[in-house]
Amino acid sequence: MLALIAARRFGPLFVTQFLGAFNDNLFKTAFIFAVTFRLRADDPAGAAALATVAAGVFIAPYILFSGLAGDLADRLDKALIAVWVKVAEIAFMGLGTLALALDSEALCLGVLALMGLHSTIFGPVKYAILPQHLAERELLLGTGLVEGATFVAILLGQIAGGLLPTGLAGPVAIGIAVAGLLSARFIPPAPPAGERGRIDWNPLTSTRTALGHAFSSRPLSIATLAISWFWALGAIYTSQFVPLARNYLGGNEALATFFLAAFSVGIAVGSAGVARLLRGRISARLAAPAVLVMALAALDLYFAESAFSGAPAGSISGLLSRPAGWRLMFDLLAMALAGGVFSVPLYGILQTATRPQARARTIAANNIVNAIFQVGGVLIIGSVLGGGAPVPLALAAAGLTGLLLIPLLRQLP
Template sequence: MVTLLTTRRFAPLFVTQFLNAFNDNLFKTAMLFLVTYRLLADDPAGAAGLVSIAAGMLMLPFLLFSGIAGTLADAIDKAKIARVVKLCEIGIMALGAFALHGNSIPLLLAVIFLLGVHSTFFSPIKYAILPQHLDGREVLTGTGLIEGGTFVAILTGQVLGGLIAPDLAAIGILVVAVIGWLSARGIPPAPPAADAGPVDWNPWTSTLTILRGTYVNPAVRDATIAISWFWGFGTVYTTQFIPLVKGGLNASADVATSFLAIFSVGVAAGSIGVARLLKGQISARAAPWALIVLALAGVELLFALRALPVPAAPLGWSAFFAEPQAWRIVVDLFVLAAAGGVFSVPLYAIMATASGAHVRAGAIAANAFISAFFIVGAALAAGAAASGGVPIPVILVVTGFSGVLVLPQLLRLAAAKWTRPAALG
């Protein structure tokens, strides 16, 4: 694993993706705090509505352009696309820096949309390029490192974005964008397959093409559905932490940040550890068990939350974690999140290797398209349930047990004993 991080075959891609996730979340969090605590400080409802609009604008490009992004990455050298995309990020973040400094809400929203476009075109590359640069037993490790690093980068960007002033964040996002472009220049060439088709610039027909390609391949289809469920699951958990901590536990925002940190580190640990668990084999045999652990940890988390006495006055970070039951919650969250990492990483590896080299990026793009629907649907369902009076711990438990819906896909993949040889191409 450490050796892989020092090779040119993997290190530049890992650094580029890490900085990509970090920078996106640094900007988004800086924007969130700027809007909530300064621009719309006297209008909490307006701030909440704006945050929802921003979330929608971030997901919209995945629905509009995933098809184009997938066919483009299959038809052109992926390393070249990565460099162009990261060069565009410099321009986007320059605009973002101007928006943060100038306190312009319309410009901030425009930058959020452009970041969504940027992520839409970079997303197929980060997984589809791995089978071209890594040997068969390295693909699972590389996928785990990419997934784990992404969650750590998201957490780091969110925390830093909430700690530093918007003007300092404006400088930071531009500097990180330049470093990301420099790291992308080190990614080795990843030329298209000889039988790759042309780029389809029509958003409608290109999306239909990548979805058809996903549907006809049972392994890719099953992995895509299961991964999309996982993103919906993760969306519910991460969006409900703040209202859970504030309303259900009467604790400070620092505690909510700690919950996000525990969740992110847990997913990263599971993502990195699953390669050792499976000894490098690309296999779904651990996924059904991980799903069971995830659901049971959610039930245990419910009991742990109910066992924690709710104080009359809000608790700060140190007072909250002085409670013995608080550490029970920490363990439950970590186990649940680690199971999520064990669940998702082999599925990404299957999706990248089960598809032919000529449509591999299209399969990854199709997953991003379908996952966008799961993310939006899960967020809306959880929000409606919370508004209807359903306790947040119950929402979390139901979300975990909703994984039974993807159990048939997992069992089919596990029964297939999916493995791949050393040379993937």
Template structure:
């Protein structure tokens, strides 16, 4: 394991922020998962179509605040001590989770959606804080390792939250949500001060104008914006892959447990790649492995498409869906498992340097706004690729065809990475 970066977990400069971030990501996904299971097995138990529609709508409700409020969040984080914002956000999370308990206990779908939107706002405000704070607390040779730990922790928290939301009874899930929010607030109290790098102009309240200005500011820094586009590509791809796990297991004649296995492989693989890349780079902030990891990622997605196509139709009878052992005994299953791991590990190696560059290529006084611009572009990218995927699937491509198309686009991304590599940050005097 990566001993130097793991030592950061023993420091006050890093551990409280890491714990606050981990617990926040866990709670986001615990609530979302618990809500969707409640909807599917209580509110719409007899109507799977409506339950599936609610799942799609909930994704939009959660991501909408990134469009609306990222510009405000970035401006605030560049003006106010980021540790203070983190504590305010954690206090708000306790209130939001308390309302979430009421919503789930009362079975109010509208209130559940309102809580989901509020959690999206919570994550929108905290996003610029966590990434802009790291360069203030970590040395230059620690930043890659710290960013890798944050990314690894985030994906593992997402996995743990989703699994907990599905496994816990609703009452137990609501108790856990409140407890995690309180622990998150306690962790945030130990985050060291992270004051604004410089005085900033007053916050622009016009959401459209401020969003355009922040994204335009990031676009002016070519290397920075290339990092933003690279991050957007990976998260858009990851969103599509994870969304396809549920229908894919159905097409392969397997149970939902196999879908959980796929999600676990993806999350753990990204965590492994995130931790490994700092060691590969020796702590240096560099995207030199970006083109190679993008190429491996694209080829693995293409191979995944070919593997899935070769496994269709499943030889298993539709009446007896395969559990994990039975699925792993079928032809092509281990090939699929390896593809998922390679995609995820290559993705971790690809994404962490881009986040480190996002934190260091721009002006420190505008760092939070750069992170906010990244969140805005990420959200737009995920919406755009979701629409494209809907069209592709409507045309009858199926999961295999979809993966092949995504892999082909990934080859274009890899070629662009080779032709226009991102230069490392230049030290500022």
């Protein structure tokens, strides 16, 4: 693992994508904290609404421009795209620093949209480039490291965005973007697999083409839908950690952050470890058992939480001082570990079951469906909770939906 990270054919990409994911969440969290605790401190409802708008503004480019991003990555050198994206990130973070200094909500939202576009363009690159630089036996490990590092970077970016003073968040983000550019310059060339062809700059037609590639065969269709379900489940759970900690366990933001950390690290460990379990072979044979573990963990988490009814945990130490608290954390970690084992081989199928000339567009289409599933999942869970369902029950039900995928997963190689 360490040898692969140290190799030029993987290490610079690994660092570049880690820093990009970190910066996205650093700026987004810094903005949300500025709104919540300063700009709209006397308007909690308005602050919450603006945080929701910020999330929507960031994810919208994935739906609108992923098709174009995939087309670019299939027709241009992927390493060159990475450098261009990092140059743009420095400019965006400079603009973001100005927006935070001016306390401009509108400008901050504009920067979030630009950072969403930055991540949209880089998204197909980071997975489509791996088969060009890694041996077949290394591909699963490389993909797992990229996915696991992404979750850790998201976590660390959110923590940094909450801890750093607003005046420092922008300059730090610029420094991180510069470091990302330096690492991107060391990514080895990754030219197009076929003839360059003509780039389709129309977002609608490029999206339609990308989706056509992703749903051109049953294995690709199943892998795309299953990965998107996993990202939707992750979005649902992470969006409800604060209400779960505060309203059902009597805890605070530290307890919610503890849940997020455990969930993120668990996915990272599962993502990095699945290559060893499968001995480097790209296979979905562990996907069905993994989704079963996730469903059982979600169900047991519901019963573990019920032990705190009338006797809230209050804090991290209070949670871990009781057997039910350890049970709850075990369930959360088991779900996250299984999630990493579940998703990484499915990405491997996307990378290898499509034509090399269309690999990036296939991955881009997966990003489109992922974004739609995440938005849809959060809206559905919000509607269910708005109807009066308790958070633990809603989370258990969300986890159990994975059982519907088992017949499809058994059709994969």
